[in-house]
Amino acid sequence: MAGVMFDLSQDYFPHQIIERHANLTPSSMAIRFGSKEMSFAELNRNIKCLAAAFKSAVDNDQPKIAVLLDPNLLSPAVVLAIFSIGGTYIPIDPEFPESRIQSVIRQSAPDVVITSSERMMLLPEGVKTLTLQNALEIKVSDCNHLAVEIPLNNTAFIFFTSGTTGEPKGVKGSYSNLIYYTSSAIQRYSMTSKTVMPTIAKFTFSISLFELICPILAGGSVRVLPRAMVTNPDQMAEVMMDITMIHCGPALMRRIVDYLAQTFSPEQLASRYSHLFHASMGGDLVPVELLQRLLTMFRQSEIFVIYGCSEISCMGTTQQYFLEQLPDETLVGSPFDGVDVLVVNDNGEEVQAGEKGEVCFSGPGVTAGYLNRTELTAEKYRSLENKTFYNTGDIGVLNERGELKLLGRKDFQVKINGIRIELAEVDVHLRHAPYLDQVIAMAQSTDNGDKAIYAYVTQDLTVAQISEIRAYLKASVQEVMHPRAFVRIDALPTNHNLKIDRNALPFPNAENLIAESDAAPPETPVQRRLLSIWKSVLGNETIGIDDDFFDFGGTSLSSIDIARKIDEQMGISVPLNELLLASTVRLLSEKLDDIKKGHKTSGMILLRRGSEQEQVVFLHDGNGDVIPYYTLAQQLIPQANVFGLAPKSFGRIETVHTSIAQMVDYYCDQISQLNLASGVHIGGLCIGGFVAFCVAAELERRGVEVKTLFLFDSHYIDAVPCQAEEKLSDSANRLTQVMTQLDTKNQINFFLKKLISYSKYRISVISKCIYRPLTFLSLFVATKFKLLSIWLFPTPDVDTVLRRCEKKFRNGAFRPQFDSKVVFFKALEAQDDLEGKAGLEIDDTPYMNYFEGDYLGWDKIIPKDNLEKVEVGAGHSTMLIGRYVGVIANVINTKLKQSVR
Secondary structure, eight states: OOSOOOOOSSOOSHHHHHHHHHHHSTTSEEEEETTEEEEHHHHHHHHHHHHHHHHHHOOOSSOEEEEOOOSOTTHHHHHHHHHHTTOEEEEOOTTSOHHHHHHHHHHHOOSEEEEOTTTGGGSOTTOOEEEHHHHTTSOGGGOOOOOOOOOTTSEEEEEEEOOTTSSOEEEEEEHHHHHHHHHHHHHHTTOOTTOEEEOOSOTTSTTHHHHHTHHHHTTOEEEOOOHHHHTOHHHHHHHGGGOSEEEEOHHHHHHHHHHHHHHSOHHHHHHHTTTOOEEEEESSOOOHHHHHHHHHHSTTSEEEEEEOOGGGTSOSEEEEEBTTBOOSSOOOBEEOTTOEEEEEOTTSOBOOTTOEEEEEEESTTOOOEETTOHHHHHHHEEEETTEEEEEEEEEEEEOTTSOEEEEEESSSEEEETTEEEEHHHHHHHHHHSTTOSSEEEEEEEOTTSOEEEEEEESSOOOHHHHHHHHHHHHHHSOGGGSOSEEEEOSSOOBOTTSOBOGGGSOOOOTTTBOOSSOOOOOOSHHHHHHHHHHHHHHTOTTOOTTSOGGGGTOOHHHHHHHHHHHHHHHOOOOOHHHHHHSOSHHHHHHHHHHHHTTOOOOSEEEEEOOSSSEEEEEEOOTTSOOGGGHHHHHTSOTTEEEEEEOOOOBTTBSOOOOSHHHHHHHHHHHHTTSOOTTOEEEEEETHHHHHHHHHHHHHHHTTOOEEEEEEESOOOTTOOBOOHHHHHHHHHHHHHHHHHTSOHHHHHHHHHHHHHHHHHTTOSHHIIIIIHHHHHHHHHHHHHSHHHHHHHSOOOOHHHHHHHHHHHHHTSSOOOOOOSEEEEEEEOOOOHHHHHHHTOOOOOOOGGGTBOSTTTTGGGTSOGGGEEEEEESSOTTGGGSTTHHHHHHHHHHHHHHHHHO
16 A cells, blocks of 8 residues: 555654654645544644643643543544643543543542533533633644653553443553554554544544554544444445545444445445455454455455453554455464463463463553552562563463464453443442342343343342333443343352352343333234344343333444344335434334335434433524534533434425425424423524424424524524625625635635535526526426426425525415524624635625624514524534534533423
8 A cells, every 4th residue: 555654763752753744744634523624734733732721721740631522623632632741641431421420530530621511511520621622722822832751651541441349440551551552553554644544432442542543643644433423334334435444343343344235236345445455353252254254345455353452552462364365263363563472371370372271461562550459450460471461361272373362251351342341340230220139240142243231130120110220220331331131030040159150141031031111012014023123133022112222222333233134134224313213113114114105204313312302403404404413413411312304305306395384394293203291492504493483383382392492593584684785795805805815726726616606506697597497397396296307307405495485484474473482593703714724615604794683683573581692703604513513512501401400
């Protein structure tokens, strides 16, 4: 693969390497997040600015800095800034239960937590915080990096893993470990300036550093992915078209491979992924069948298995596989340079090749031990042959070539979806749950080869009691530790020493599983087949057609398995969003019926699933998109289910409504499919805000409580327009400002993009005079003779239809009234620098430049006592991206928290 192998020997520390890249290739892309990019020059500057902010926030030469943030464009810069001041990086997952976040904070005692305004609520009181937004406000002139002497034995990171006491344990890694980790990975896997790698692992996993910073240290780039994208195979298939390397656990890789095999032919796969240079797996046992499929699917790629753990800085052994020699077993391979691997017996003595024993590692990656756990450190880290070895607890065997094969565990630590779980920790939380007396957890294999946790109990439990137990666990432990089901046994089995014998626990089956619902039986053949698929994937025979998928241990990953089996067994392709929304067999069977009839399925798109029935629905914008709300959805409180509502469509016709009243009826019917017992919050951007207002009014008329209406730079239908000359002058001035910031080549490119953009949205005189009458002829025919219009007439876009309906509304009698609270977000200033730099095909002019009045006409229809205005220092479109979305999320979260209480 072409590219420059970067010499890592000249500098020790990551920030020094980044500075060299910034000097050598300042304009090369280092990071991409969505449509936003960051060059090496920008990355270097951001590292220095953030380092200055972090340094000023703490009075400590070796600060411990926890990070509680969602993935974002600055994720690598935050980590590298901490390393640049000799600090200790302590990642915390925003999806952790509150009790786990508190445990990590209590054990690590960070000097400061870097977070965001919307995530700050997850932290306990009294913790010192610094928001990323505030850190970025440090002036560039104040960001000259202060030279810091960093001893190599200082702690660089603390990653928390599952612990047997019920509390997570922190693994401490030094700067020496960090340098070994990054340099060995870059060199072993030939990472270069051409490397492009996505972030798959959660940032709380130590392997995340392989993806987050190794590519940019090699001079390549990293693509930071939102968590929801990682578990969506359709989106991952698109991501993989733009990358050269990918690493993930075997469970996720299998789902990706399944999707690709079902969606594309071998020829298409070879063409789409011809640039994929490297694919590797780790974090769990890799099935040999999966290796064979990868080799035949990605024939041009090098395929590796990587074996290691946090205690040895991840890079322990690795094995490459070749298409010419399809494997018949899975080996985790030979050690990295400088690493020693031993297999020892119960007495700690090295065994011969071919004999099994516990796997132990020594070398530059072996860490100092566990945070505040001296006894555990002494137990797991042992001196042998004048070297410190870490005892992994894995059972393995070395062959004559020195290649390692894993056979299992000597204890009851398991890995589920690549996450290390101590069953003893699950035991502790189960014993603290209500109603449970004698209980023990055990991991069992499922039909698809994955593992799942089951709780074995010695008493009968009612449906209501299990519901309370699950509510307790939801607030106490990670979702991956939740038992898939409860198994009834007469007594906990014991061995000859009278110790509990987990291996003697029976496999879950229809006879011993405890019912968690009334298990309504299937009523149709489709429901019968769907229920069979659900039982197989979830490993629970007690499910009924009205039971919620997620209440029975379902996850975003297992939903992919559901969709795959439906496709295989029923020949119906179900969009993942539809499956997440229709989360019972009864609802899903109705969706499948619509799909088979060729109808448009629900316009409701799940942007983020919450933990409670707090419903938030954002209506599409003038282009028919709900994607602009995605970033906002990820920053709202975890209790909220957040949906986007797309237009009704048929085939290629984006919308077949001919009036606002028709839209309102359709959208209200869609929203009514949700659980509205606790009411709903509605919002909309641009003209979508006006439609949202009408929908909110109609829902109230139908007796649904609309708690809050959020309007994003939207105008009321009777708002007074500004003079046309003023609008033209403003647009001209903005275009001139953008053009003057670009060189000649980029001026031409930007002008052409704007020209294409204007043509695309049909705002020229020609399109008004010729195209729109044709589109409405198409709309009429589409309404009456749907199939015929697809072939004979042009397709009307959403904006065209909305503007036509708006005109009809203005002349009609449909005048809704809405009496609840309204929050109006008013855009103040277009972001010309962003538009010019990214070449975005958008008009970012705030609506205040088009319509008069502080409230853009909303004060004509809504009493001012119910109308709250929030000014946002962004433009019409950019208010929902970048740093501005945090301002909006903070306001919305305040309203949502009041509602939850």
